[in-house]
């Protein structure tokens with residue numbers, strides 16, 4: 001089996017999507033982006049549900065969309081496995097028959113379809129559910145079945161559109177690790193559209209960030225997390241990303257203020273300083289000691305995230321800081337609280353803009 005490659009151009013109204021895409025066989029690429037970035041449009045174009053207005057797209061050796069040459073392969077003939085956030089199972093069919101359906105429609109006999117569906121049901125750990133109807137399944141179970149149905153049809157490529165978005169937090173965790181295990185069964189390329197950075201970090205081999213119809217960053221998850229290229233990626237992944245100009249071990253920040261960076265690093269010109277929210281400390285009074293970066297700020301927002309609390313502090317620079325609930329109580333953090341911030345130079349990650 002081989003990959004997905006080409007340039008996808010879709011113009012709809014004032015919006016233009018223009019993306020070079022390359023996903024190898026067996027590779028999982030997460031498409032991450034804000035609302036309206038064009039994620040669904042990209043997925044629909046690959047599926048053939050939205051015809052492209054330009055570019056050229058191949059699935060393996062087959063050109064499936066090439067407007068200039070009048071080539072457009074219908075969605076049903078692309079043999080793509082599609083999974084949506086709302087499952088879309090056939091309500092009148094049992095779990096087993098839902099899985100068999102895809103095989104049936106690709107021309108496999110009824111008996112053989114059921115046999116192969118049975119093999120998948122076991123492989124995916126769905127035996128207990130085989131004879132249930134979709135209406136009796138929980139969200140997590142239904143999404144496993146939807147994914148199983150797509151996999152059982154032996155697709156050339158898999159497209160997942162926000163597959164975990166409709167699930168509650170606990171179920172999302174379970175299905176995410178289940179997905180991680182079973183996405184390796186996909187022989188072809190997989191495109192996963194998601195809002196959730198955790199999905200992308202956990203499930204993908206590579207992340208493509210889409211903003212305003214264009215790719216603004218791509219790379220392996222650790223690369224994108226450690227070196228976010230745009231404010232959106234930085235905020236999404238919870239990292240402070242501060243642009244500025246470096247000279248002599250100091251970065252003058254575009255938004256005001258300055259930061260000392262590690263002395264041994266030789267940075268010049270336009271740079272980005274990445275600071276993890278847990279690398280910044282908050283203090284009621286001006287701190288004394290070794291931290292070379294100390295500045296004043298005013299609390300702008302306080303929001304619980306897991307077992308930590310994320311605090312937005314306006315100042316020069318304005319940053320997000322993660323603290324414990326105990327620190328929130330000790331420092332009486334609420335909107336308008338004035339405080340001091342500090343960050344060690346060694347905690348700052350500087351790289352060329």
Ligand SMILES: Nc1ncnc2c1ncn2[C@@H]1O[C@H](COP(=O)(O)OP(=O)(O)OP(=O)(O)O)[C@@H](O)[C@H]1O
Nearest residue numbers: 012013014015033034035036037038039040041042
């Ligand atoms: N049928 C259409 N006609 C005109 N414009 C459209 C159509 N469908 C989508 N758009 C526009 O295309 C842009 C991209 O939409 P798309 O749904 O692909 O974004 P998205 O990244 O999937 O967003 P979300 O995360 O909100 O689902 C948006 O500006 C949207 O308003």
